[in-house]
Amino acid sequence: MSLGLPVHLVPHHVRRASAKAAHVVALVCILIASFAIVAIQAALPSRILWPALIAFAVMIAALWQLDRHRTPFYSAAYLAVGGTSLYWVSVVAMSEFPGANLSDNFILSMAKVALIMVGGAGVRTISAIAWSVAGFLVAGVTTFVAARQTDSVFLFDGTAFAALGLFVVLHTGLSYTRFRSRSAQPSLHRAARDEQLSSMRYRIEVKAAAVMHDTVLNHLAAIASARDGEIQQTLRDQIDRDLEVLVGEEWLLDVDGAPDQQTHVDWRTSPLFRVIEESRQLGLEVDVSGDVSAVSRLGLERATAVALAAKQCLVNVYRHAETDRAELVVYGSEREVSVMVIDTGKGFSEEETGSDRLGLRQSVRRRIENVGGTVQVWSTPGKGTSVMIRVPAMQATGATS
Numbered sequence: 009m010s011l012g013l014p015v016h017l018v019p020h021h022v023r024r025a026s027a028k029a030a031h032v033v034a035l036v037c038i039l040i041a042s043f044a045i046v047a048i049q050a051a052l053p054s055r056i057l058w059p060a061l062i063a064f065a066v067m068i069a070a071l072w073q074l075d076r077h078r079t080p081f082y083s084a085a086y087l088a089v090g091g092t093s094l095y096w097v098s099v100v101a102m103s104e105f106p107g108a109n110l111s112d113n114f115i116l117s118m119a120k121v122a123l124i125m126v127g128g129a130g131v132r133t134i135s136a137i138a139w140s141v142a143g144f145l146v147a148g149v150t151t152f153v154a155a156r157q158t159d160s161v162f163l164f165d166g167t168a169f170a171a172l173g174l175f176v177v178l179h180t181g182l183s184y185t186r187f188r189s190r191s192a193q194p195s196l197h198r199a200a201r202d203e204q205l206s207s208m209r210y211r212i213e214v215k216a217a218a219v220m221h222d223t224v225l226n227h228l229a230a231i232a233s234a235r236d237g238e239i240q241q242t243l244r245d246q247i248d249r250d251l252e253v254l255v256g257e258e259w260l261l262d263v264d265g266a267p268d269q270q271t272h273v274d275w276r277t278s279p280l281f282r283v284i285e286e287s288r289q290l291g292l293e294v295d296v297s298g299d300v301s302a303v304s305r306l307g308l309e310r311a312t313a314v315a316l317a318a319k320q321c322l323v324n325v326y327r328h329a330e331t332d333r334a335e336l337v338v339y340g341s342e343r344e345v346s347v348m349v350i351d352t353g354k355g356f357s358e359e360e361t362g363s364d365r366l367g368l369r370q371s372v373r374r375r376i377e378n379v380g381g382t383v384q385v386w387s388t389p390g391k392g393t394s395v396m397i398r399v400p401a402m403q404a405t406g407a408t409s
Contacts, residue, residue: 027075030125030126030127033121033122033125034071034121034122034123034125034126035071035122037118037119037121037122037125038067038068038071038118038119038122041064041097041114041115041119042061042064044114044115045057045058045060045061045115046061055104055105056100056104057101057104059096060097060100060101060115063092063096063097063100064093064097064119066089067089067094067122070086070089070090071086071122073085074086083126083139086126087126087143087146090119090123090126090143090146091123091146091149091150094116094119094120094123094150094151095151095153097116097119098150098154098155099157099158101113101115101116102154102155102158102160103158110160112164112165112166112167116151116165117168119147120143120144120147120148120151120165120167120168120171121167121168121171123144123146123147124144124147124168124171124172124175125140125143125175126139126140126142126143127140127141127143127175133180133182136179137179137180140175140176141172144168144169144172147165148165148168151165274303274304275300275303275304278303278311278315279311279312279316280303280311280314280315280318280347282315283316283322284296284318286319287319287322287326287334290326291326292325292326292334293332293334294322294334294335295333296335296336296338297335297336297337297338298337298338298339298340300338301340302338302339302340302341302345303340305340305345305401305402306345306401306402307402310379310380310399310402313375313376313378313379313381314347314376314381314397314399316375317347317371317372317376317383317397318347318349318397319371320371321349321372321395322349324368324393325351325353328353328356329351329353329355329392329393330354331351331352331353331354333351334349334350334351335349335350335351336349337350340401341401342401343401344399344400344401345398345399345401346396347396348394348395348396348397349395349397350392350393350394350395351394352392353392354389354392355387355388355389355390355391355392355393356387356393357387357389368383372397376397376398376399379399380399380400381397381400382398383395383396383397383398384396384398
């Protein structure tokens with residue numbers, strides 16, 4: 009099957025290739041016949057065979073025009089010129105060798121095969137076969153007329169007939185292959201579409217789980233752990249903002265994985281900077297160090313993913329580490345950007361974390377993996393936790409693509 013080309017271009021290229029191949033075969037046959045004439049003329053100088061070379065030269069010119077313009081007009085012209093040339097060659101050969109019964113001679117057979125190859129210019133399989141049959145008939149009629157005119161015996165040419173049969177079989181096979189290819193294309197397109205939908209569905213599910221954990225579950229936990237009385241205005245503002253995002257379905261905008269990767273993100277306007285400020289408003293003291301300008305090497309999608317993953321890490325520190333202090337370190341290189349969140353809290357064992365704890369699993373690991381990054385966690389009970397987030401830099405992505 010020809011799956012490397014768009015479906016609508018496959019038939020055109022296959023027909024063009026088959027026509028070119030048929031014309032090359034025709035040219036080779038004419039040249040072989042011409043060389044044979046030259047060899048016989050050199051061996052038998054008394055025979056006058058050189059006029060046949062003129063006929064073959066005219067036939068080559070007609071074939072060249074047919075190869076340039078594969079139209080019914082030029083196909084008919086090639087048959088007319090080729091038939092006349094074959095008649096002339098037949099008369100010359102039969103006149104110089106009377107009584108030799110040359111109608112199925114090797115030289116004439118090569119010229120007949122060249123006429124049969126006119127079918128390569130056919131647009132469809134049926135027309136290609138019809139033109140080849142016409143070439144076979146023209147070749148047979150011209151040699152028959154030449155044999156009658158020179159009082160020679162006309163013999164059926166098995167070589168020309170075999171060439172016609174091979175041509176018919178070849179084009180029938182190509183037609184069947186194209187039919188099978190066309191019938192398979194809808195199934196392949198459906199499979200590709202189903203795979204794309206499955207991938208998009210998975211991305212939506214992962215993102216929905218992460219967004220649910222980052223917003224609703226975190227807010228419920230914050231409300232549950234808040235003091236009695238009215239909810240703090242800061243928490244109230246965060247809940248309102250997140251509800252607007254959920255209701256407006258803004259979280260679905262980058263699900264297709266095609267955000268503007270070339271959008272540079274500055275530190276002061278970056279999602280990571282906003283996350284740090286929100287964490288500080290909750291009462292968590294966050295010390296920032298390292299090369300904060302490295303976030304400018306991230307595109308918008310990766311910068312957002314890193315920020316939300318870091319936010320979940322800081323939320324975990326605030327809620328579970330029993331400390332009000334955390335450190336966020338930014339590293340950068342030409343190939344990747346790393347963000348490390350460190351605390352000296354009570355630590356934990358990730359293997360012993362309950363299945364209902366989705367923070368590291370959904371909001372951190374899967375979110376970063378979806379943008380081509382990795383997450384490493386080091387935690388020791390009683391000594392603290394360190395989370396290393398690594399994602400490819402925008403320049404590295406462009407260099408490898």
